[in-house]
Amino acid sequence: xxxxxxxxxxxxxxxxxxxxxxxxxxxxxxRTGPYAAGGIPFSDGYNDYFTLLNERDGGIGGVPAKVIxxxxxxxxxxxxxxxxxxxxxxxxxYQPLSTGIxxxxxxxxxxxxxxxxxxxxxxxxxxxxxxFSHVFNYPANYxxxxxxxxxxxxxxxxxxxxxxxxxxxxxxxxYGKEPIRTLEELSKKHGFELIALPVDHPGQEQKSQxxxxxxxxxxxxxxxxxxxxxxxxxxxxxxxxxxxENFIGVWWSGAEHDVMPAGDKADGYKAVTFHNVGRxxxxxxxxxxxxxxxxxxxxxxxxxxxxxxxxGMYAAMLAxxxxxxxxxIHGTADINAAxxxxxxxxxxxxxxxxxxxxxxxxGPTFNVxxxxxxxxxxxxxxxxxxxxxxxxxxxxFKPSDTEVIGKLIEEDSGAYAAENNIxxxxx
Amino acid sequence: xxxxxxxxxxTSYADDSQTFPIKFDRVRYYVVLAVAFGIIPFLVNDYWAxxxxxxxxxxxxxxxxxxxxxxYCGQVSLGTGGFMAVGAYACYKLMTAFPxxxxxxxVILAGGITAVVCMAFGLPSLRIKGFYLAVATLAAQFFLxxxxxxxxxxxxxxxxxxxxxPERDTFGILxxxxxxxxxxxxxxxxxxxxxxxxxxxxLTRGTVGRSWMAIRDMDIAAEIIGxxxxxxxxxxxxxxxxxxxxxxxxxxxxxxxxxxVGEAFGINKSxxxxxxxxxxxxxxxxxxxxxxxxxxxxPVVLKVVGVDLLGWxxxxxxxxxxxxxxxxxxxxLIAEPHGMAQLxxxxxEKLRLWPFxx
Numbered sequence: 128x129x130x131x132x133x134x135x136x137x138x139x140x141x142x143x144x145x146x147x148x149x150x151x152x153x154x155x156x157x158r159t160g161p162y163a164a165g166g167i168p169f170s171d172g173y174n175d176y177f178t179l180l181n182e183r184d185g186g187i188g189g190v191p192a193k194v195i196x197x198x199x200x201x202x203x204x205x206x207x208x209x210x211x212x213x214x215x216x217x218x219x220x221y222q223p224l225s226t227g228i229x230x231x232x233x234x235x236x237x238x239x240x241x242x243x244x245x246x247x248x249x250x251x252x253x254x255x256x257x258x259f260s261h262v263f264n265y266p267a268n269y270x271x272x273x274x275x276x277x278x279x280x281x282x283x284x285x286x287x288x289x290x291x292x293x294x295x296x297x298x299x300x301x302y303g304k305e306p307i308r309t310l311e312e313l314s315k316k317h318g319f320e321l322i323a324l325p326v327d328h329p330g331q332e333q334k335s336q337x338x339x340x341x342x343x344x345x346x347x348x349x350x351x352x353x354x355x356x357x358x359x360x361x362x363x364x365x366x367x368x369x370x371x372e373n374f375i376g377v378w379w380s381g382a383e384h385d386v387m388p389a390g391d392k393a394d395g396y397k398a399v400t401f402h403n404v405g406r407x408x409x410x411x412x413x414x415x416x417x418x419x420x421x422x423x424x425x426x427x428x429x430x431x432x433x434x435x436x437x438x439g440m441y442a443a444m445l446a447x448x449x450x451x452x453x454x455x456i457h458g459t460a461d462i463n464a465a466x467x468x469x470x471x472x473x474x475x476x477x478x479x480x481x482x483x484x485x486x487x488x489x490g491p492t493f494n495v496x497x498x499x500x501x502x503x504x505x506x507x508x509x510x511x512x513x514x515x516x517x518x519x520x521x522x523x524f525k526p527s528d529t530e531v532i533g534k535l536i537e538e539d540s541g542a543y544a545a546e547n548n549i550x551x552x553x554x
Numbered sequence: 555x556x557x558x559x560x561x562x563x564x565t566s567y568a569d570d571s572q573t574f575p576i577k578f579d580r581v582r583y584y585v586v587l588a589v590a591f592g593i594i595p596f597l598v599n600d601y602w603a604x605x606x607x608x609x610x611x612x613x614x615x616x617x618x619x620x621x622x623x624x625x626y627c628g629q630v631s632l633g634t635g636g637f638m639a640v641g642a643y644a645c646y647k648l649m650t651a652f653p654x655x656x657x658x659x660x661v662i663l664a665g666g667i668t669a670v671v672c673m674a675f676g677l678p679s680l681r682i683k684g685f686y687l688a689v690a691t692l693a694a695q696f697f698l699x700x701x702x703x704x705x706x707x708x709x710x711x712x713x714x715x716x717x718x719x720p721e722r723d724t725f726g727i728l729x730x731x732x733x734x735x736x737x738x739x740x741x742x743x744x745x746x747x748x749x750x751x752x753x754x755x756x757l758t759r760g761t762v763g764r765s766w767m768a769i770r771d772m773d774i775a776a777e778i779i780g781x782x783x784x785x786x787x788x789x790x791x792x793x794x795x796x797x798x799x800x801x802x803x804x805x806x807x808x809x810x811x812x813x814x815v816g817e818a819f820g821i822n823k824s825x826x827x828x829x830x831x832x833x834x835x836x837x838x839x840x841x842x843x844x845x846x847x848x849x850x851x852x853p854v855v856l857k858v859v860g861v862d863l864l865g866w867x868x869x870x871x872x873x874x875x876x877x878x879x880x881x882x883x884x885x886x887l888i889a890e891p892h893g894m895a896q897l898x899x900x901x902x903e904k905l906r907l908w909p910f911x912x
Contacts, residue, residue, distance in 0.1 A: 158867075158868060196867075196868045197861075203817060204818075208604075211600055212601055231810060231812050233812075234718075235732045235811075238733050304715045305713065547721065
């Protein structure tokens with residue numbers, strides 16, 4: 128108790144925040160810990176895109192963007208600390224890249240009137256804007272991913288996968304458990320057998336799971352992994368000579384660093400995705416010119432064009448576009464978090480806009496609306512080529528099973544609304 | 555000079571055996587209490603409450619709980635994270651089953667449930683001790699986390715396996731959920747901390763505490779002079795579990811609001827609380843406070859100094875943090891193995907004599 132005094136004295140200096148002039152985009156990144164391999168390229172892409180906007184266009188609508196980076200280590204307690212320490216500095220939007228931190232922040236951002244964008248992760252039922260006013264997860268969510276995987280399997284098996292065995296190897300946390308409900312529903316619908324195999328944090332221990340896979344001989348293995356778990360799983364699959372063509376990961380299990388350690392044996396591994404891969408887009412020339420060559424790249428500057436770098440850049444692009452939309456709606460360049468939320472809800476991403484940004488066909492086109500915060504849920508498939516060390520998109524962005532997903536979203540968000548006394552707000 | 559004892563006379567046994575026998579200490583204690591209860595609630599904002607004060611208060615309760623077991627009774631435990639999880643899940647089940655009941659009651663009941671579970675895992679302590687007991691409690695840690703991950707009943711069959719604290723109040727003031735005011739959450743935890751510290755301090759001064767310490771110092775000798783080891787050890791486990799359960803319930807319901815058992819209550823949590831107890835000082839209530847404050851504040855201070863003031867990259871600061879915390883632990887254990895409480899005791903001795911040391 129004596130320490131509280133010291134505590135008080137210490138903090139007086141820290142409580143004072145800087146003046147609010149820029150558009151502030153906090154980056155709750157993680158460059159340390161077992162998930163750093165994914166956190167670093169994402170954060171680099173996020174930072175670099177805003178640096179590009181500042182250097183090339185002089186900011187967003189004439190106002191410079193400022194990224195405040197805060198290290199979470201994928202730890203929820205540190206994530207809360209980061210959120211509390213940055214929200215007073217005019218934060219416009221949070222993108223924590225962690226399902227655990229997302230669950231912490233959902234009620235907090237709603238109370239503080241700051242939007243939260245969990246692109247391709249977080250709480251899936253947040254797609255229902257009627258209930259989750261401040262949470263967005265466009266352009267696709269986990270259940271779209273799960274359905275996308277099943278659709279792809281259907282397609283490659285001539286439309287019939289009844290009687291097939293599909294094993295799901297997943298991270299034993301909220302993140303990994305998300306697709307199970309959807310896959311169970313889909314297994315009833317399409318008649319395949321689902322085997323769920325949990326892997327505990329951080330994921331290095333998978334021997335017994337792969338032993339079981341070897342024994343059960345599933346036709347396909349689906350993976351919901353992140354961080355070090357992916358590399359180990361792909362290596363283990365190679366060790367038991369599981370055919371890589373039949374091994375398909377979610378978008379968080381399909382980047383360069385996941386497949387590289389297994390070398391040539393990872394050739395043919397697949398992953399679903401909601402944006403394009405590679406660096407054959409005009410925007411990368413600009414990034415090279417204005418950011419990398421100018422010595423302003425985030426981190427080591429060696430991640431440009433990697434899958435997760437692209438995703439970080441895509442996240443930054445969507446945030447910047449939402450900020451522009453908000454500036455248009457409210458007629459002021461100096462927007463606050465509440466205006467930003469309106470901008471996100473009115474966001475329209477069409478092909479012309481993407482082409483103008485130097486990202487033609489980089490991701491699906493979509494419109495966000497009051498009741499649909501989840502976007503269209505279009506899912507593509509990528510495949511790894513070990514020889515040229517590149518990922519390539521092998522299918523178009525295709526729709527997922529909205530009939531099944533829509534019902535599950537309705538159910539889950541309805542339960543949340545009942546638990547927290549939320550009335551639907553879109554009329 | 556600074557530390558005045560002159561003229562501080564005791565005329566009764568009650569005077570002599572009070573917690574703070576020196577008037578100077580006693581006055582300061584009341585001042586701290588007055589500031590904590592009377593001034594901070596009016597000043598506290600979201601950042602202060604959620605990033606610094608709540609973790610400090612809650613970890614202090616956990617450290618007091620573990621200190622009773624390890625510091626006072628000598629039973630090494632690595633199961634703190636698991637027992638905190640019991641408190642959190644008990645609180646969650648109670649909150650969702652009885653929404654109209656006050657949070658005070660939920661938290662205390664959660665502590666009671668944890669006490670029972672902790673006692674069950676304390677049973678092997680009658681036969682084994684030292685490292686072997688550490689391994690047995692380690693098993694409790696892994697078993698409990700596995701259990702809460704495995705059995706959907708504990709998380710009310712939610713799709714993600716997470717538990718979320720719904721909005722609950724006490725005397726009409728919101729305590730949990732995002733709309734709970736910072737002062738209310740702070741005061742709520744402070745009341746529990748004050749209560750736990752008072753109970754712990756008084757228990758350790760009485761018969762029960764003496765029997766714990768007798769067991770710690772030499773269990774066979776204690777048995778010969780008439781201490782019942784079964785009773786002493788199990789009461790230590792029960793009281794310790796009660797406090798740790800309260801801290802787990804507060805950690806989940808008031809501080810974080812949503813918890814994933816493997817991440818929030820993993821083995822790291824057990825180590826963190828154990829470090830707090832060891833650094834703060836085994837067998838000292840003040841040490842529990844000091845240890846919790848040290849390990850909660852140090853990362854925040856390092857972050858503020860490294861990132862905000864010096865402008866270093868966040869990953870370098872995060873790595874430095876590991877190095878600095880690790881180095882400080884080593885230095886501490888070499889320079890002052892009895893922890894910060896002992897540093898304070900030595901400082902007090904010196905201040906008594908200053909400026910005329912012999």
